[in-house]
Amino acid sequence: MTDLRTNFAGIELRNPVLLASGTCGYGDELAPFLDLSRLGGIVTKTITPEPRAGNAPPRIVETAAGMLNSIGLQNPGLKGFIDDKWPYLAALDTKIIVNIAAPTAALHAEMAARLDDVEGIAGIEVNISSPNMKDGGMLFGCSPTASHGVIAAVRAATRRPVIAKLTPNVTDIAAIARAVVDGGADGIAMINTLLGMAVDWRTRKPILGNITGGLSGPAIKPVALALLWKVHQAVDVPIMGLGGITSAEDALEFLVTGATAVQVGTATFVEPGGAADIVAGIESHCAAAGMARIGELVGTLGV
Amino acid sequence: MNEPSPTATDVQVRVVATTEVAEAFFQTRLEVPDTTIRPGQFIQLRPRSEQSIYPFLRIPLSVAAVDVQQQTIDVLYEQVGPKTTALRHLAAGDEVGFLGPLGNHFPTPEPGAVPVLVGGGIGVPPLIYFGTSLRVHGYEPILLVGARSANKHLPDRLLAPAAADVRRASDDGTLGHAGFVTGLLHSALDEPLPSPVVYTCGPHGMMAAVARLCAERDVPCFASLEEYMACGFGVCVGCVVERANKESLPSPYGHYARVCIDGPIFDARQIVW
Numbered sequence: 035m036t037d038l039r040t041n042f043a044g045i046e047l048r049n050p051v052l053l054a055s056g057t058c059g060y061g062d063e064l065a066p067f068l069d070l071s072r073l074g075g076i077v078t079k080t081i082t083p084e085p086r087a088g089n090a091p092p093r094i095v096e097t098a099a100g101m102l103n104s105i106g107l108q109n110p111g112l113k114g115f116i117d118d119k120w121p122y123l124a125a126l127d128t129k130i131i132v133n134i135a136a137p138t139a140a141l142h143a144e145m146a147a148r149l150d151d152v153e154g155i156a157g158i159e160v161n162i163s164s165p166n167m168k169d170g171g172m173l174f175g176c177s178p179t180a181s182h183g184v185i186a187a188v189r190a191a192t193r194r195p196v197i198a199k200l201t202p203n204v205t206d207i208a209a210i211a212r213a214v215v216d217g218g219a220d221g222i223a224m225i226n227t228l229l230g231m232a233v234d235w236r237t238r239k240p241i242l243g244n245i246t247g248g249l250s251g252p253a254i255k256p257v258a259l260a261l262l263w264k265v266h267q268a269v270d271v272p273i274m275g276l277g278g279i280t281s282a283e284d285a286l287e288f289l290v291t292g293a294t295a296v297q298v299g300t301a302t303f304v305e306p307g308g309a310a311d312i313v314a315g316i317e318s319h320c321a322a323a324g325m326a327r328i329g330e331l332v333g334t335l336g337v
Numbered sequence: 338m339n340e341p342s343p344t345a346t347d348v349q350v351r352v353v354a355t356t357e358v359a360e361a362f363f364q365t366r367l368e369v370p371d372t373t374i375r376p377g378q379f380i381q382l383r384p385r386s387e388q389s390i391y392p393f394l395r396i397p398l399s400v401a402a403v404d405v406q407q408q409t410i411d412v413l414y415e416q417v418g419p420k421t422t423a424l425r426h427l428a429a430g431d432e433v434g435f436l437g438p439l440g441n442h443f444p445t446p447e448p449g450a451v452p453v454l455v456g457g458g459i460g461v462p463p464l465i466y467f468g469t470s471l472r473v474h475g476y477e478p479i480l481l482v483g484a485r486s487a488n489k490h491l492p493d494r495l496l497a498p499a500a501a502d503v504r505r506a507s508d509d510g511t512l513g514h515a516g517f518v519t520g521l522l523h524s525a526l527d528e529p530l531p532s533p534v535v536y537t538c539g540p541h542g543m544m545a546a547v548a549r550l551c552a553e554r555d556v557p558c559f560a561s562l563e564e565y566m567a568c569g570f571g572v573c574v575g576c577v578v579e580r581a582n583k584e585s586l587p588s589p590y591g592h593y594a595r596v597c598i599d600g601p602i603f604d605a606r607q608i609v610w
């Protein structure tokens with residue numbers, strides 16, 4: 035038996051497998067298919083200061099080995115989250131990381147401060163990377179200065195570990211990673227979706243109501259690994275790797291490349307119980323390889 | 338019939354047989370562990386092995402028939418792309434991932450009401466199961482079916498269990514009423530039916546026309562919507578439809594309802610067409 039326990043930026047995880055923001059809602063709809071206590075944790079769907087309606091449909095379309103989404107952060111807002119969603123999450127036997135986004139650095143900080151009063155939250159993941167938010171998200175995450183500003187503001191407002199979630203839609207992701215670490219990020223999650231588009235040539239119209247969306251699923255795994263490798267070399271904080279993970283082997287590849295933990299995203303739509311199978315698979319692969327602790331694998335890529 | 342919806346399970350099931358029932362329209366029979374499925378609910382099938390990643394997402398399909406004795410269900414689908422092609426080529430005995438039953442179900446009409454089922458194209462399957470179930474409960478539904486042309490119409494033997502009174506329309510006039518199925522609905526609603534209730538499933542434009550007609554005649558109308566789906570159980574918030582009466586909602590968060598879990602069946606007056 036390999037010890038899968040993982041400390042991620044001070045968060046004690048049962049194992050290094052979490053569910054990614056926006057792919058597990060606030061936990062309740064998944065419970066019939068997946069025992070959430072088998073996982074290291076879950077990252078909740080992004081919440082914003084006020085409730086949001088999200089983008090006009092169609093919001094999703096399948097593409098080669100993946101999908102595009104333009105949900106546009108439909109969410110109940112900070113208060114709706116605390117009043118209606120948190121009680122269910124608080125009772126779960128797994129770590130809950132709350133993902134936030136806002137139009138300004140100050141509003142990010144206000145959210146983090148308010149969440150500091152809520153007992154039981156394991157960490158704050160800051161979404162500076164959504165391609166579907168016209169007044170935030172990727173707007174911040176594409177600039178080292180803006181990323182630094184948001185993360186520093188959140189860091190100053192909360193006692194909890196702060197995880198910056200990065201976008202792949204940049205020229206130099208290492209520069210962004212250094213900026214968020216300089217701003218006080220305790221960890222990094224990467225990657226959010228890649229900007230993408232699907233077109234119907236017959237109608238000469240885009241398929242998504244929002245025209246563009248975010249690409250996720252197996253198609254983006256090689257991109258995620260390459261960027262993880264760059265960031266792992268650039269900074270010393272722990273990294274949660276994600277992007278196209280569908281199997282235990284995929285997860286192990288991320289760990290070897292430098293991720294301390296991983297998140298399972300789009301794969302849950304197809305295999306709602308799949309993340310628990312990934313945990314079991316990691317356990318059996320590592321046991322077979324004679325590893326005492328999962329940490330022995332992290333960042334061991336030989337180049 | 339208005340019991341709560343059964344809980345969904347994620348299992349592997351076996352294909353019993355696949356047959357072509359109309360041009361490029363297939364019926365696949367699946368052996369399932371539990372046939373507790375309410376009319377109007379749907380399932381998400383994964384017609385590939387877990388090792389393969391193509392086609393990646395599951396395919397949402399309505400349940401068209403349930404055989405409690407044989408422990409089988411039928412899906413009826415038109416071959417339009419990768420997933421319907423993969424499903425159609427599965428052989429008897431092959432395994433397919435089965436997630437379901439999902440979504441809500443058709444509401445039962447008041448005793449004595451006449452259910453008018455209006456289906457077009459790939460929207461006909463859920464109405465077959467619903468009609469069959471209504472008849473078991475003593476209703477005499479009327480089934481109105483539209484298709485592009487005669488060779489796209491499902492055969493009588495598949496529609497007969499759903500209604501004694503089946504009326505057909507085809508866009509090109511090769512079978513039944515020449516024109517849209519809404520023409521048939523016009524005539525049906527002109528008849529002196531005791532409290533008609535309309536249930537519809539089909540292309541968006543068709544359902545919108547049905548909803549409009551019902552609103553004009555003050556006839557209740559329930560529509561089973563189809564949207565692109567990723568998860569099918571409510572987590573991705575991808576499959577949404579815009580709600581009417583947004584002013585009455587507590588926050589903008591509720592402007593869009595999820596077809597997979599808040600639906601697929603909606604009171605036609607509660608959504609924006």
Ligand SMILES: Cc1cc2nc3c(=O)[nH]c(=O)nc-3n(C[C@H](O)[C@H](O)[C@H](O)COP(=O)(O)OP(=O)(O)OC[C@H]3O[C@@H](n4cnc5c(N)ncnc54)[C@H](O)[C@@H]3O)c2cc1C
Nearest residue numbers: 397398399413414415417418419420421459462563564565
């Ligand atoms: C709740 C629900 C129940 C359904 N029940 C049935 C059924 O009983 N029988 C049946 O034949 N089909 C049904 N469908 C539609 C079916 O899921 C799609 O036809 C199927 O996903 C197409 O997959 P594909 O890979 O073969 O084709 P694709 O290449 O994905 O699509 C082929 C064409 O169909 C269109 N399309 C694909 N998915 C949808 C969708 N969800 N809504 C509207 N248009 C779409 C595409 O725009 C494209 O033009 C249902 C859909 C939903 C959401």
Ligand SMILES: Cc1cc2nc3c(=O)[nH]c(=O)nc-3n(C[C@H](O)[C@H](O)[C@H](O)COP(=O)(O)O)c2cc1C
Nearest residue numbers: 054055056080103161225226250251277278299300
């Ligand atoms: C439908 C959908 C909704 C998403 N919503 C969010 C979100 O609200 N916040 C966020 O930070 N990331 C969101 N993401 C991005 C994922 O968390 C993840 O970063 C991305 O999909 C890549 O991982 P994957 O390929 O495993 O899905 C969303 C992804 C999808 C597919």
Ligand code: FES
Nearest residue numbers: 569571573574597
């Ligand atoms: S398909 Fe995911 S919420 Fe409906």
